[in-house]
Amino acid sequence: MNELALAAIYCILMVGGEPETRHGYSAGYDLHSIRVDCETPGEVIEVGLDKRSSLDSVQQALFAAELTGKAPVVMIIDRDGRMGAYETRIWRAAQRAGVDFRSVDRDFLIRWQMTSWLRSYRNTGT
DSSP, rough: OOOHHHIIIIIIISSSSSEEEEEEEEEETTEEEEEEEEEOOEEEEEEEESGGGGGHHHHHHHHHHHHOOOOEEEEESSSSSSHEEEHHHHHHHHHHTTTTEEEEHHHHHHHHHHHHHHHOOOOOOO
């Protein structure tokens, strides 16, 4: 399962957010946009895997927070069950910048999706 799918599971099923929201901004005479991995009424959440490509997560969360006025959050999806070098770097940078750092196990997300129908089941008493 890829990062986009795992981010959607976290965003939709766990925090009730909207995945892949876009926000525009101008730089000089040009218009640009960013994509926020997950957005809730109070937070913009940058989701990444525990690998090198996630090192810019803190910057992305901070910039999204600046555009939206919401609290920045970095969510790292852990694939190996340990706090590795990249997770440590992201956590320390987030701590230094005042960005909320969260982590969730990849297998937990997959199980959460697979059992989501059970959480919506209501016993009618019959």
